[in-house]
Amino acid sequence: MSKRIKVFILAVIYSLTAFSTFSVQASKVTYSKSLQQIYKSRDVYKDTQKRLSEFNKNYSNITYLFSAGKSVQKRDLSVLKIGNGSKKIFINAAHHPREYIGTILTLNQIQNLLESYANNGSIDGQKIRNLLDKQVTFYFMPLVNPDGVQICINGTQSYYFNANKVDLNHNYDALWSKKITSTYSTGAKPFSEPETQAVRDLCLNIEFDLTIAYHAAGDIIYWYFGQQGADRTRDLAYANILKTTTGYSLVSSANYKSSTSGFKDWCVQKLKIPSFTIEIGGKRGIIKPVEWSYYNTIWKQNKLVPVRVAKQLMKQTKFNGDKTTALIYKNSLFRQGQILSVNGKQYIAEKAVPMLAGKLSINQQNKLNKTKISIKKTPYLRLETLAECLNLKFKFEKTSNTVYIS
Secondary structure (H helix, E strand, C coil): CCHHHHHHHHHHHHHHHHHHHHHHHHHHCCCCCCHHHHHCCCCHHHHHHHHHHHHHHHCCCCEEEEEEEECCCCCEEEEEEECCCCEEEEEEECCCHHHCHHHHHHHHHHHHHHHHHHCCCEECCEEHHHHHHHHEEEEEECCCCHHHHHHHHHCCCCCCCCCCCCCHHHCCCCCCCCCECCCCECCCCCCCCHHHHHHHHHHHHHCCCEEEEEEECCCEEECCCCCCHHHHHHHHHHHHHHHHHHCCEECCCCCHHHCCCCHHHHHHHHHCCCEEEEEECCCCCCCCCCCHHHHHHHHHHHCCHHHHHHHHHHHCCCCCCCCCEEEEECCEECCCCCEEEECCEEEEEHHHHHHHHCCCCHHHHHHHHCCCEEECCEEEEEHHHHHHHCCCCEEEECCCCEEEEC
């Protein structure tokens, strides 16, 4: 038997084995609660965290779970990363507590992607393994406002704010204006709240190419915030894809300044990326959480959204590019210091090391000092050596320009 034939046979066996492994993995995955049970739970935060952990455990070959920060009441603002592609999409939900039907929708979208990946399947004609392995990475944050959701569930159904009574979706730096009453606030300043600070820092560190925020209700899509020329043409193309996919209406670009300082507004104005607010749950006002009976319709309208926008992203030709190296340290986004890549190696400012590692021993410090470089008169130390000193695993993911130390 020739060497070429042997190599071919081994490749076939490996492919079949990998497929079998993924198929068995997918068939064995069970969850502690159904999506309906999570929605009707008295602790949606706890059960959402559990579901994200189950995703991360069962699909660890393609996922990474980390915290972008803490809420006012010190709950984790968890993000599930799915994929290894260079183009990055951020999907979030529940800026407003009573709109946490979007939390369930994002969990369902995650499950759909992961099961399709495990079974070597397709969504909307797109091979999901090819998409996630080579093209796109999704970042999901199902609960932007976990404190508010818990207040809504266990207190006032109409609750709209975080634990500081600030409307998070009017706390971003995009034509922000101060409005504070006895019951409502846009915050003392833009990004006054830990939740919006965490979302901001996540976006600035990961440098997404596109974002979607789920709200409720209305069956409408907000897409415009003053962008002109090529950016407007680009974003309108995405908006029309979302319109066709969901059946929702596009909000007119006229009078867009009547509602400002939202997450989508900031992404469009400051980050210059396509960004969309999708209002799910029927064409009506909402003063309490959407009834579960609406969910099947919501899912049918939105199940293809992640893949559809990803396919359009692959057609896009102009990107900002990754300029910032992100650091995920012990499953949390490191937001206090800048990471630099120099000659293929990653460095952190010496003054930021104590924030990561605390006080180092003399031997550890001496080992680190041997890696010291100076950039604009600021001393930097090599991150991989720091991980070695702390007996932690180091990984640099070039496609997403992210360092993982765990």
